[in-house]
Amino acid sequence: MKTLLVGEYRKGQLRDSCYELIAFAEKLGADSTLFLVGSPTDLPRTDGTLYLADVAKYGEFNPEAHKQLLLDVVAREQPDAVVFSHSSYGWDLAPRLALALKAAQISEVVDVVDGSFVVPSCNSKLRREVKAKTAVSVITVQVGAFNPGEPSGTPTVVALDTDAVGSLEFVGYETAEKGGVDLTKAEIIVSAGRGIGKKDNVELIARLAEALGGEYAASRPVVDAEWVEHNRQVGSTGQSVSPKLYLACGISGAVQHLAGMKRSEYVVAINTDRDAPIGEVADVLVVADLLQFVPVLTEKIKAL
Amino acid sequence: MKILVCIKQVPDMESKFRINGAGTWYDESDLAWRINEYDEYAVEQGVRLKEQVADAELVVLSIGPDRVKEVIKKALAMGGDRGVHVKDDAAFAKDSFEIASIVAEYAQKESFDVIFTGMQSQDRASAQVGVYLAEMLGLPSVSTIVDFSYADGTVTASRELEGGLKAVVKVATPALFTCQLGLNTPRYPTLPNIMKAKKKELLTVEVAELLKVDERVETSRVYFPERKGGGLVLEGDVGEMADRLIALLKEKTTVL
Numbered sequence: 001m002k003t004l005l006v007g008e009y010r011k012g013q014l015r016d017s018c019y020e021l022i023a024f025a026e027k028l029g030a031d032s033t034l035f036l037v038g039s040p041t042d043l044p045r046t047d048g049t050l051y052l053a054d055v056a057k058y059g060e061f062n063p064e065a066h067k068q069l070l071l072d073v074v075a076r077e078q079p080d081a082v083v084f085s086h087s088s089y090g091w092d093l094a095p096r097l098a099l100a101l102k103a104a105q106i107s108e109v110v111d112v113v114d115g116s117f118v119v120p121s122c123n124s125k126l127r128r129e130v131k132a133k134t135a136v137s138v139i140t141v142q143v144g145a146f147n148p149g150e151p152s153g154t155p156t157v158v159a160l161d162t163d164a165v166g167s168l169e170f171v172g173y174e175t176a177e178k179g180g181v182d183l184t185k186a187e188i189i190v191s192a193g194r195g196i197g198k199k200d201n202v203e204l205i206a207r208l209a210e211a212l213g214g215e216y217a218a219s220r221p222v223v224d225a226e227w228v229e230h231n232r233q234v235g236s237t238g239q240s241v242s243p244k245l246y247l248a249c250g251i252s253g254a255v256q257h258l259a260g261m262k263r264s265e266y267v268v269a270i271n272t273d274r275d276a277p278i279g280e281v282a283d284v285l286v287v288a289d290l291l292q293f294v295p296v297l298t299e300k301i302k303a304l
Numbered sequence: 305m306k307i308l309v310c311i312k313q314v315p316d317m318e319s320k321f322r323i324n325g326a327g328t329w330y331d332e333s334d335l336a337w338r339i340n341e342y343d344e345y346a347v348e349q350g351v352r353l354k355e356q357v358a359d360a361e362l363v364v365l366s367i368g369p370d371r372v373k374e375v376i377k378k379a380l381a382m383g384g385d386r387g388v389h390v391k392d393d394a395a396f397a398k399d400s401f402e403i404a405s406i407v408a409e410y411a412q413k414e415s416f417d418v419i420f421t422g423m424q425s426q427d428r429a430s431a432q433v434g435v436y437l438a439e440m441l442g443l444p445s446v447s448t449i450v451d452f453s454y455a456d457g458t459v460t461a462s463r464e465l466e467g468g469l470k471a472v473v474k475v476a477t478p479a480l481f482t483c484q485l486g487l488n489t490p491r492y493p494t495l496p497n498i499m500k501a502k503k504k505e506l507l508t509v510e511v512a513e514l515l516k517v518d519e520r521v522e523t524s525r526v527y528f529p530e531r532k533g534g535g536l537v538l539e540g541d542v543g544e545m546a547d548r549l550i551a552l553l554k555e556k557t558t559v560l
Contacts, residue, residue: 010465061463061471064444086431088465091423092447095400095435104520105400107430116524122427123317126330129525133518167444171472174462188559212559224486236466245559252317266557268549273318279535284552287539297546304550304560 001028004079006070007036007044008089009055011173014042017085019148022046024083024141027112034155035073037066043155050155053162059170061089067096068164074101079136086140087236094138104132108255110145123254124277143236144259181215181231188214189243191234191261192222195250195271195290199227204294205249211301214243219257235260249290253278270294305360305477308416309350310407310437311343311379313372314427321528328523329396330427339375342422346483348490349452350420351383356454361385363414367406368395373506380501381493387504392511399521400428404436409514411441416478418459423448423482434482445480446473450487 003025007018018034022044025032034050036043037058043050051073058065070093074082082097084090086108098105111118116129117139183189190209192202202216209216218228220235234241236259246264251257253269253276261267262281269282270290279285286293315321315335322331339347347364354360364384366372369392376387390406392398398406411419419441421434431447438445450470451462457477462470464484493501536552538545553560 010469061473088448088463091431092435092463095432096439098401098432099436099439105430105432106521107400107432119430120529121429121526122315122321122330124529125317125321126323127527127529128523129527131522131524132520133522134520167475168446169474171460171474173465174470174472175468214559220485230468233468237464238468240467245553245557266553266559268553274537274539275320277529279537280529282535283556284549285535285537286545286549287537288542288545293542293545296542297549300543300546300550301560 001030001081002077002079003028003030003032004073004077004082005032005034006082006084006090006093007034007038008085008087009036009038009060012039012055014038014044017087017143018044019151020143020146021083021085021141023146023148024109027146030081033077033079035070037069040157043157045151045153046155047153048155050157051160052157053160061170062166062168063093063096064166064168065162065164066093067100068162069160070097071100072160072162081137081139084138084140086142090140094140098138101136101138102134103136103138104134105138106130106132107140109139109141120255123252124280125275142255144262183215183217183232183234183239183241186215186241186243188212188245189217189234189241190214190247190249191217191219191251192228192249193219193251194221195252196222196227197291199225201291202227204291204298208247208294208298208301211298212245214245217241219251219254248278248282249294251278252276253280305357305417306414307350307354307360307362308411308419309343309346309362309364309379309384310419310421310433311347311364311366311375312340312422312425313337313366313368313375314340314425317426323526323528327525327527329526332396337371337374339378340422340425342424342426342483342485344490345485345487346420346422347379347382347384348488349481349483351491352488353418353454354383363388365390365407365410367392367403367511369393376506377501378493380504381498382491383497385504387506389506389508390511390514391508395511399519400430400432400436401520402515402517404433404440405517406511406514407433407437408440409516410509411437418477419443419480421480421482423484434480438480441480443478443480444475445482446475447482448484449481450484452481452487
């Protein structure tokens with residue numbers, strides 16, 4: 001089997017996720033070739049062929065040109081699968097390529113079992129095993145699902161070029177407002193999910209965080225509801241954290257959230273649903289209504 | 305301007321799911337159904353665009369069994385002008401390529417200037433249909449938008465990337481946009497608008513008229529993930545659980 005792995009560049013730098021793609025290809029036992037719209041100054045540390053188009057010319061977000069560059073490489077390499085990260089770059093580009101190649105697309109692969117790809121459904125409550133019915137497939141792999149080894153090596157670079165012009169004009173990047181909160185350095189994080197029910201209850205989470213000497217945070221729905229500011233969001237579109245203790249209160253455990261907190265040393269989840277996916281990664285699952293449990297826990301910690 | 309919004313009806317994700325008899329998807333009985341959360345933002349953005357430009361029409365399309373008419377009616381009550389129900393009792397078994405092909409077949413009959421979809425569904429979560437649809441129609445698309453503004457045939461949109469970063473892009477219409485959570489604040493339909501929506505056109509089309517392709521992805525099995533084990537589950541009295549947890553934190557961590 002032969003795979004073409006598609007790396008990503010962001011703000012002029014290679015994203016580490018390309019090493020996860022290499023780990024995925026190794027799990028498949030596949031020979032792999034890399035593709036990157038990037039710069040010779042920051043190349044993946046791996047051996048083998050790297051098809052490189054100049055990011056200065058094609059930009060980091062220019063899906064039509066990137067698609068054409070990829071199609072040229074597919075024609076040369078004839079891979080059985082083209083593999084992206086399941087990221088904003090991957091889920092934008094993968095369907096474009098899949099359609100052009102008349103290939104099946106399989107999104108968000110977390111495992112490979114007997115030649116079938118395992119993908120989560122319904123907020124990770126279910127798993128589906130799927131197979132492509134086409135000769136070539138396009139795959140996106142869930143960020144964090146395949147652990148990379150220590151990168152080493154030097155690629156053999158093959159330069160790419162295309163005349164394709166995109167119909168989108170990239171204006172620029174915007175960074176979310178930065179507050180005084182750096183969750184990446186917090187040792188203790190108490191995080192609120194949709195289960196807190198209403199904005200007033202954020203106070204309970206903040207008080208517990210204060211009693212523990214940590215920071216409070218939130219999952220995406222709480223931030224979208226504007227109950228907690230964006231700079232406290234944990235997850236793939238927020239901050240990635242690695243505290244000694246992560247207390248997830250009323251968080252079901254959507255994959256995007258898990259991606260941001262999976263490096264926590266010790267995870268406690270408080271949830272009324274014994275089957276919530278957060279239970280998968282929790283060291284302790286407290287089956288309780290957080291509105292009852294959190295105030296009691298806070299008082300007991302204060303009394304220590 | 306003609307605007308199309310594609311929506312899906314999904315179960316409430318807090319539901320207790322059961323696997324269907326064939327072991328290929330969840331059992332659809334005894335579930336509370338709602339509009340896919342991402343699509344609600346798509347409907348709201350469509351309505352706002354319609355309100356902004358003069359002489360616009362907003363069409364809402366959904367594929368599925370008869371019950372999906374409920375979400376179409378909700379979208380009409382939010383401000384859509386007419387609905388299209390592609391009747392398909394087996395929509396759950398179709399892959400993203402088939403679903404996008406069905407919509408493309410319909411959309412080709414009307415020339416839409418702007419199309420909105422959710423960036424993914426909450427149940428399948430493949431994030432494919434919107435971008436597929438644009439490619440099939442030969443339209444430019446911008447995925448995962450969290451900001452949208454329209455002026456004189458040009459859309460400026462922000463795509464949400466990872467880690468709090470956004471990419472701002474401009475594109476001329478006709479174009480398709482897939483909507484991310486937080487794009488706007490979806491309105492609640494008012495009672496008068498719910499009443500008005502009942503009188504709006506809701507066309508039903510049989511899926512067989514629009515489906516002209518074969519599936520490309522096959523689902524062999526659906527199951528509950530195995531518990532990885534090791535995790536301790538506490539249940540019972542709140543005070544006792546709090547004591548137990550404090551003891552565990554003292555024993556297993558250095559934070560207390």
